[in-house]
Amino acid sequence: MTTARTTAGAWIRRFHPADDAAARLVCFxxxxxxxxxxxxxxxxLSPGLDVVTVQYPGRQDRRHEPCLDDARLLADRTxxxxxxxxxxxxxxxxxxxxxxxxxxxxxxxxxxxxxxxxLFASGRRAxxxxxxxxxxxxxxDDHLIATIKRMSGTDPTVLGDDELLRAVLPAIRADYKAAExxxxxxxxxxxxxxxxxxxxxxxxxxxxxxxxxxxxxxxxCVFHWFTGGHFYLNDHAADVIALIRDRVLxxx
Numbered sequence: 700m701t702t703a704r705t706t707a708g709a710w711i712r713r714f715h716p717a718d719d720a721a722a723r724l725v726c727f728x729x730x731x732x733x734x735x736x737x738x739x740x741x742x743x744l745s746p747g748l749d750v751v752t753v754q755y756p757g758r759q760d761r762r763h764e765p766c767l768d769d770a771r772l773l774a775d776r777t778x779x780x781x782x783x784x785x786x787x788x789x790x791x792x793x794x795x796x797x798x799x800x801x802x803x804x805x806x807x808x809x810x811x812x813x814x815x816x817x818l819f820a821s822g823r824r825a826x827x828x829x830x831x832x833x834x835x836x837x838x839x840d841d842h843l844i845a846t847i848k849r850m851s852g853t854d855p856t857v858l859g860d861d862e863l864l865r866a867v868l869p870a871i872r873a874d875y876k877a878a879e880x881x882x883x884x885x886x887x888x889x890x891x892x893x894x895x896x897x898x899x900x901x902x903x904x905x906x907x908x909x910x911x912x913x914x915x916x917x918x919x920c921v922f923h924w925f926t927g928g929h930f931y932l933n934d935h936a937a938d939v940i941a942l943i944r945d946r947v948l949x950x951x
């Protein structure tokens with residue numbers, strides 16, 4: 700099997716090309732995250748799966764581009780960029796904001812006749828569950844910095860360099876705005892299975908908010924809980940990667 704594209708554009712990163720893989724995994728970063736967060740996932744799953752990761756504008760090599768602070772707009776652009784990468788079955792994995800964007804991308808792919816093998820929604824409440832009191836994106840820089848340090852999802856190198864940290868704040872703020880201002884627009888449920896994965900002490904996702912993901916698919920919806928907080932997957936990387944591999948292969 701040959702890939703539809705040999706090189707990735709600005710939106711897509713492909714660290715370990717696996718041209719002969721039967722399926723492709725598309726990974727969506729969390730708020731403030733970047734494509735490189737999934738480098739270890741790509742390395743572990745290749746060559747069994749061809750892993751590509753979305754790189755949102757405003758960070759790393761796209762740091763000079765305007766950030767997008769709307770989850771639906773992120774999904775619009777990502778779905779368009781993924782069009783050439785749907786030459787084989789695709790699975791989607793998103794963490795935190797990435798889970799919301801992945802969900803919206805799945806809706807857009809369906810409009811184009813593409814049903815994902817499975818959608819992994821990690822560290823994020825169901826699209827229909829809104830928290831009205833979220834205002835982190837409106838807070839001052841110090842409060843925003845304190846929030847991301849508490850969440851433990853930002854590169855320690857960045858956290859330890861105040862100048863660098865403040866340089867990336869616009870992208871982080873835009874991502875938080877995208878997450879906090881997102882509102883689900885009711886419509887037909889997805890046709891693909893959902894695998895919902897969370898940390899059991901994550902303050903961002905209650906069990907009830909997680910269970911509501913089952914409302915968003917007409918297929919199977921299963922739940923996995925790991926010990927830990929919002930970035931539980933940093934401590935359970937091997938188990939999460941095995942979960943992804945096993946489930947995607949099961950759907951083939």
